[in-house]
Amino acid sequence: FNDDPSTQKRFRAGGETPAPRSLSTRAQLYERVFPQYRQPVEVGVFSLDSERAFFNDSRQLRYYVDPGNKPSFNLRDGYRDRFIKRDDGVKERLDHILRWIVANRPKLHSTHTSSSSCTLGVNFVTWRGHLTKLLTTPYETQEGWLLAVSKFRGTLYMSEVETEAARVNRENRTERHEEMMYWGYKFEQYICADDVNGVPDRGGVVNTNEAFCTVVQTRLADHKLLFSGEVDCRDKDPRAPPAPACYVELKTSAEICTPKQRSNFHRYKLLKWWAQSFLPGVPRIVAGFRDHDGVVVSVETFHISKISQLIKNEYNCWKPTVCMNFCSDFLSFVKSVVKEDNPRLVYLFAWEPHRDVTYTVHRDSQYTFLPDWYIKEMAS
Numbered sequence: 377f378n379d380d381p382s383t384q385k386r387f388r389a390g391g392e393t394p395a396p397r398s399l400s401t402r403a404q405l406y407e408r409v410f411p412q413y414r415q416p417v418e419v420g421v422f423s424l425d426s427e428r429a430f431f432n433d434s435r436q437l438r439y440y441v442d443p444g445n446k447p448s449f450n451l452r453d454g455y456r457d458r459f460i461k462r463d464d465g466v467k468e469r470l471d472h473i474l475r476w477i478v479a480n481r482p483k484l485h486s487t488h489t490s491s492s493s494c495t496l497g498v499n500f501v502t503w504r505g506h507l508t509k510l511l512t513t514p515y516e517t518q519e520g521w522l523l524a525v526s527k528f529r530g531t532l533y534m535s536e537v538e539t540e541a542a543r544v545n546r547e548n549r550t551e552r553h554e555e556m557m558y559w560g561y562k563f564e565q566y567i568c569a570d571d572v573n574g575v576p577d578r579g580g581v582v583n584t585n586e587a588f589c590t591v592v593q594t595r596l597a598d599h600k601l602l603f604s605g606e607v608d609c610r611d612k613d614p615r616a617p618p619a620p621a622c623y624v625e626l627k628t629s630a631e632i633c634t635p636k637q638r639s640n641f642h643r644y645k646l647l648k649w650w651a652q653s654f655l656p657g658v659p660r661i662v663a664g665f666r667d668h669d670g671v672v673v674s675v676e677t678f679h680i681s682k683i684s685q686l687i688k689n690e691y692n693c694w695k696p697t698v699c700m701n702f703c704s705d706f707l708s709f710v711k712s713v714v715k716e717d718n719p720r721l722v723y724l725f726a727w728e729p730h731r732d733v734t735y736t737v738h739r740d741s742q743y744t745f746l747p748d749w750y751i752k753e754m755a756s
C-alpha cells in the first residue's frame with residue numbers, strides 16, 4: 377500500500393486506520409508464499425437461453441465428446457449463415473448473478489450463521505472473469521480495467537465497467553477479428569453434445585447468447601467469495617467427480633511452429649488460461665490448435681495443476697503466487713476503502729498498465745449498478 381503521509385496523520389489523529397489511496401501492481405511485491413485458497417464449492421448453476429433469458433437450472437449444460445488428437449475441424453464453417461451473435465453492447469453487469477442469489481437465498485443462508493452485518497455470508501460477489509483480470513494484472517501490459525464496487529448489507533459487489541479504450545476497440549474490430557471471435561465458439565460446437573448420450577451437431581447454429589454458468593463459493597486468505605463463471609462442458613461419465621471437478625474448459629489457439637511461438641504461448645496465453653480455470657476449480661482445458669485458415673490441426677489437454685511446471689523453463693515467467701497474492705491484497709484494499717454501506721454509492725477502482733490502482737467515489741451516478749429490484753428483494 378502506498379500511504380500518503382498527510383492522510384495518515386489526519387486519520388491517525390482521530391484514532392482511525394487510514395485507507396491507502398493506491399495499490400502497486402509490481403509483480404516482485406507479491407512474490408511470497410502462496411495464499412490460502414479454499415477448494416471452490418459449487419453452490420448452484422444457472423442457464424441463459426438463445427434469447428439470453430435466465431433459468432435457475434442446468435438446461436444449457438453440454439457434454440464433452442472426445443475428438444481424438446488429430447481431427448480436422450473447419451472453424452470458418454457457418455460464420456456467414458449459421459451464427460447468432462450476442463449483442464456485446466448490452467451491459468448486463470451483475471444482473472444474472474443477482475437473479476441467481478434472489479432465487480437461492482435460503483440455500484446461501486443455511487450454510488452460514490447469518491449475522492445482520494453480512495446478510496449473504498460472503499464478502500464479495502462478482503463474475504469469475506473480473507477475478508481473472510485481477511489475477512493477471514501484475515503481468516498485463518496492454519489493457520487496463522475499471523471495477524465498480526458497492527457495499528450493500530455488508531457484502532461488496534464488484535462489477536466491471538468498460539474502459540474507453542475497450543469500447544473503441546470493440547466498435548472498430550476488423551472483419552478478420554470478428555470472424556476469429558466466432559472460431560472459439562465453433563470449436564465448442566464440434567466438441568459438445570446437448571445430451572449425455574448425444575453427438576455434436578456440427579451443422580447446427582452457433583448462438584453465443586446461450587450459456588451455462590456455475591456459481592461457486594470459496595475463500596482467498598480472509599476474503600469469502602461468491603462468483604459465477606461460464607462453463608463450456610462436462611465429462612459425460614456419470615462416475616466423474618462432482619462439479620466443478622467434472623467440468624472441461626475449451627480453448628483455441630494458433631498452432632505452434634517455432635520456439636518463439638511456444639515461449640509466447642507459455643508466457644501470455646497459458647497465464648490467462650490458468651487464471652480462468654484455476655479460480656472455479658476446473659481441472660482441465662482441451663485446446664484446439666488451428667492454422668491461419670481456421671482449420672484445427674491438433675488437440676491437446678492441459679491439466680491446470682501441471683501448468684506451473686510446464687512454464688518453469690521460461691525465463692522471467694509469470695508465477696501463480698504473484699497472481700493470487702495481488703488479488704488478495706487488492707480485495708483487502710477494496711475492503712479498507714469501501715466503508716459506507718449504500719447501493720447507490722460506487723467506488724470506481726481504475727488501473728492502467730505501468731500505473732498503480734487508484735479509485736474515485738460516485739454518488740447516484742451512471743456507475744450505480746445494483747438494480748432496484750434486487751435492493752427491494754433483499755430488503756424483504
Ligand code: A3P
Binds near residue numbers: 560561627
Ligand atoms: P477461445 O477460448 O477459443 O479463444 P471461453 O474460452 O472463455 O469459453 O470463450 C469462448 C470464446 O469466446 C473464445 O474462444 C473467443 O472466441 C470468445 N471470447 C472469449 N473472451 C473474449 C473476449 N474478451 N473478447 C472477444 N471474444 C472473446
Ligand code: MG
Binds near residue numbers: 606607608
Ligand atoms: Mg466458455
Ligand code: MG
Binds near residue numbers: 626627
Ligand atoms: Mg472456452
